[in-house]
Amino acid sequence: MIAGVDHVEVAPGRALVESGELVAGSMARSAAGLLFDGAAARVRLDDRLAAWLRRTATAADADLPAPVPRRGRCRAGAALAFAAELSVTRAAQGRSVRSDGFLARGPGDRAPADELAEAVVLAAADTTEEWRVRHLGYLLAEAAVSPDLDAAVVRRGLRLAGELTGRQLVLLAAVGRRERLPLPMAPVPQDPRGWTAWGALEDLTDLQRRGLLDPPPARPRPGGAALPRLRPADLRPTRSGVLVHRLLALDFVRDDAVTAALADLA
Incomplete structure (x- = not known):
């Protein structure tokens, strides 16, 4: 000392x-x-x-x-x-x-x-x-x-959140604040060439596939008909998406992070 x-x-x-x-x-x-x-x-x-x-x-x-x-x-x-x-x-x-x-x-x-x-x-x-x-x-x-929310439901929300990428959490935040920051109306690219846009689309499709965002991913139609184009403005959180958004208080994700994640989809 x-x-x-x-x-x-x-x-x-x-x-x-x-x-x-x-x-x-x-x-x-x-x-x-x-x-x-x-x-x-x-x-x-x-x-x-x-x-x-x-x-x-x-x-x-x-x-x-x-x-x-x-x-x-x-x-x-x-x-x-x-x-x-x-x-x-x-x-x-x-x-x-x-x-x-x-x-x-x-x-x-x-x-x-x-x-x-x-x-x-x-x-x-x-x-x-x-x-x-x-x-x-x-x-x-x-x-x-x-x-x-009982303990089992909270643990489910924690587990779901742990399986998501950071950008997926930010995309959930974006959909959750759609009334405050409207989502883009332009369709997301179907086959983006840039790696950033490709990765963002993979993240978004995975959120749909996991049942965190609606609508679910479009499936090929009989006869090879064109698939409907997804717009960010069409997205809605599912019950599971609402759970993760609420528990992690994703309303506090910074607006600039949300803007950047949406730009990755363009």
Whole structure:
């Protein structure tokens, strides 16, 4: 210890959330203070929700499997910081934390919410597309105030999201905000020559094939009749698409990212 300098020990879980500053910016330290020193914070979280995120952070700090690189640890902390951030917003919107047992610990001292949070922390640590981390954290906040979504449905949404490319998530965001940002009326190319347009069309067709967007991909017609031309304006989210969009709070995807993804289809 350096003479005259006091060493302050940081609680393990708090240290994990604060490490998220590398990914989430200074907001991570504010979120850590909110979770681990709520009495000094200007805003408050529901005690049950704060306790859940706090024990998740503490467990993750001790249990992240090796080898998790330093950057992966920071992503895990950032996901929990983002969860706290959106939880404050949801509380301000008047959305109450669910009281149906989702946060209640049962056998093995585990709650359904604990299993979900562990899966989110591992997904955040593992991804290299760090913009996803924000939305993984948002999934925890949304699940905590959504009593109409049981744990199995939330895990299904998380699994579906994990199978999608980043551009597919942005395309889902585009369709979900069609009332605010109208989708293009021009048909998408049927056989694009450029690799970017080809990849974007593959992503879009895969979303249709997986049942996340309607209409489904057009099938060849008898006699070789021409297939109908798909326009982005024709797209609608299916029930599964709505689930992923809602849980990941894709409304928060930046407009410029949406514009770029739609341009890839041109």
